[in-house]
Amino acid sequence: MALLEVENLNLHFLTRRGPAKAVDGISFMIEKNETFGLIGESGCGKTTTALAIIRLIKPPGRIVAGSIRFDETDIVNLSDEQMRLLRGKEIAIVRQEAQNALNPVMTIGRQITEVIRQHEAVSKETALARARNQLNLVGINGDRVKAYPHEFSGGMKQRAMVAIATACNPRFLILDEPTTGLDVIVQRQLLALINNLKRKLNLTSILISHDLSVIAETCDKVAVMYAGKIIEQAETVLLYQNPIHPYSRALIGAFPTLKGAKKKLSSIPGAPPRLIDPPRGCRFEPRCEHAMEICKTVEPKIIKENSHLVACHLVKQPGPKDPVCSIGKRQSSP
């Protein structure tokens, strides 16, 4: 059963020159105990999507349409008060750059107990004991509860973030580029830690990254985002072995590897479109080497092809009478 269902989410940033469509009609669902990957270049809307799920979008950003159903509740319409009960308790987030996400003038222990005492009526002592446990859980000596963030290395700060996020045993964890800016060895240790915790705490999670290999190592399913839209979605193995959309193909083709023979790689020419007035047809058309006439004017619909969901005119688009497949509820029922 799906724990999180995002349907036709539209999120705009209102600017003087008109709304920037940061997230433009995306849909996906995440099953229980699944790790879902969201990959794309910077500015494609992946972090915005993550923040929408935990309702941390600040004005001028606004969810203008669509629904986010967490365990059957549409959180888009929850009041701030109701949302606060959910945030940290049911849905938690590990943000990128722990450096900036931690409070520099508060001890780590205090930042963990703050979350616990926000959601549970426990004494300070109990909360502190749990904070110690949390630190032990992420591989930091529990006695460091009194330490301030500046006393920690980058990897330890990121671990402390994980400790805060998992303090109340949430059911859903958002990992927003958790390893960006970390060294490979520290990154590997952190990914191993997250994988461990997921098993221990039965976590369902969404992992956001621009790094294909991080997603490949951790996620069950992946969605590729481009300019506010999901352009392809499939199981990780399928997407890597047989990407259909030219952008997914180019993205995987632009990624060097350590193994095997050295191969010539090619970058994608041009830059992503501006989200205030995106191309009328397919958003990838100006950079696509397979672009056709129709791509300029008609936006491709997302359809099912060989167990991928893909939005591209190269794949036969449904006629006006054919049912359009959406990545919502309908697909889950057999």
Place this chain on the structure above:
Amino acid sequence: MSSTDILSVKNLNKYFPVRKSVMASLFSHRKSAVVRAVDDVSFTLKQREILGFVGESGCGKSTLSRTILRLTEPTGGSVSYKDTDVTALGKKAFNRYRPKMQMIFQDPYGSLNPRRTVADTLRQTIKIHNLAGGSKLKEASLIRRTLEEVELKPYDQFWDKYPALLSGGQLQRVSIGRVLVLQPSFVIADEPISMLDVSVRIGILDLMLRMRDKYGISFIYITHDLVTARYICDRIAIMYLGRIVEIGPTEAVVHHPRHPYTQALIAAVPDPDPTAELADLPIKGYVPVTADEIQHGCNFFPRCPYGDRACRASKPQPDRIGDRHFVSCFKIRD
């Protein structure tokens, strides 16, 4: 030093003093501590060669590049450009060599003046080094040629643009153009792509490769990312706590790493193939911040799975184990 060597670095050191508090300096008789950011580093760089320096943050690779260019003065050792020992030169005399030894910085958003247009940025360099002899016409044609060389085409579209209007990849191309206009012999590229989007990274690396092929420029490529280092480097040097632990031809280092740290680094690189198994990391712990415990022994000893008494007693010296392949380890592994 052979005739094709552009740069020869011998026993280069850069130590930073660790500040003690007033009380500590009054009551303690110990000699003040130092951080050995660059510790006894020696290597040569041939013409048309790309040498990669790979290591985790804090291993001294950026300090090394700054010390080579005398942006910080070395504590000891020498840097020779062709046959001149540039560390022995006075500031004025060294300035004549600056155009030949250039640097590309990590952050293109921060390293370009936001109030200068693209053409002004290049014009500044041309003026300082008097490349056009004061002729406006020659200046303009030089700028045009440079913009075309770094593929900012058509050049008139970029001429009057301010950095705020350009993407990260385009900005980095301007940085490269600013270096290229000086016709340098070698360029140090310090993490030139780590802040760029995945889809444009390969474009910048390919541009560096083309500069090498066309003008015979040598590069020192500084990165934490072994994967991109493999893509463009002829040789790779692995650094750990200020020392080169392994240096050799790229494919030899990547496929047959001999130093335990290199082996760990390679095992930690995430694999973009989702079907691959996660390899176990052979090492534990973190990079120590101060090097007290390793004053006499091998820097890697505290984390090394194979270390014994010999490793604690003295620092290993580079051993030749193959063609241009050197490893500093008492316990060389297959």
